[in-house]
Amino acid sequence: MKRAVILSILALLSIGFLINWIYSYEKGREDAYIPISKDKELPIIPSESAVFERSGFALEYLNMPMDENHQRTLDTYYENRAYPGAPPSIPHPVKEKLGMGGVTCLQCHQNGGFVEKFNAYAPVTPHPEMINCKQCHVEQRTRSRFKATHFYKKPAPIVGTNNALPGSPPVIPHQLQMRENCLSCHAGPGAVKELRIDHPERINCRQCHVPRKRQYENIELFVRTNSTTND
Template sequence: MKKLFIIFLLVILMIATIAVWSFSYKTSHEEAYVPIANLTETLIIPSEEGVFERSKFALEYSKMPTDIKHQRSLNTYYDNRAFYGAPPSIPHEVEERNMGANSCLKCHENGGFVDKLNAYSPITPHPEKENCRQCHVPQKTKDLFVSTHWSRSKGPSIGNKALMTSPPVIPHQIQLRENCLSCHAGPSAPKEIRTSHPDRINCRQCHVINEKLIKDIGVFTRK
């Protein structure tokens, strides 16, 4: 009886060994891959979310031809701003008695050519800020009422890269500029900064911020 029990135990152990070994042998031959269908959400670093806001248009942007006659340049871009980073004034007529929202977004959400103005509408980087005219005001005059000594600060220089073919650094702050494609792609992007590769949607994978603008203030203590 005791013998039979030991033989029975050994047989069970043998079967278990064979089962475990053959299972691990089988799985070691499987390819390492994650089925795409099971990835319900792509994980994005929250602080870099804005980069992907317009990426569904990326392929269209990369196919758009350049309309040389109606390009904007950085000079005209800065001309319309009181100082670097200020909200641009509205260079065209607007419907009175509304704060913006759809009356502006119909042209400024996705851009497009406007015959009447003979220009492409610049795409807004912040379609969610619906009270457009809280910050953007129409131009009433090109002249100043009284002359001043005010001189406009310049934007940071571009073309700052380590090697000839390296990605240039991002010379500006990212706050309120998370939505890269709105300014850097399509026919309304100033020609100097229109990217040749709007389809490489993860911009901040290659372009890093030039941190020099941020000063280290040390450990802050209240006096």
């Protein structure tokens, strides 16, 4: 009798293990994409909350057709900056009498869209909460009276060469301050053609992409640790 009870318990445990293994195996084969629902509360990481601010537009960006005749390119992107990493200048006239960014700039740059007046898509600002736009962004007024100098313009990062390893996700080649909102620059019709991503629905960007500085710190730590172990 005792032997029969033990065998029954072992059989139940085996069946339970088999069911659990099959369930885990099937779950592991499911598609990695997580559907986004506007009615469902999105996960928030306090230190990286700005990453998710435009996540509600992710599916629209994914299914949005691109206008081949009005695309921004890297050449125009960097031409509008004094050096890589500098705030972009304002390439169009600004109506001073209407005040600062909260009244004028955000009308086009908060959510983007095509602007008939300038025949272009307005790039989306990653920091719409900073409404004093002209504190950092200045209007271009020197094209006709600029004098050549010996100022050296640092070359821009080359797209496609900032992967830690072949096939690995590219690292982030710029600082994150005021640029935490990744989808503002990397998705949608106003995004630069060469920088536009094909998976905006994966909204937790920094799960795979790390800042370049952190990448080098990790490599240095790895080398230091292995050197110590070998010694």
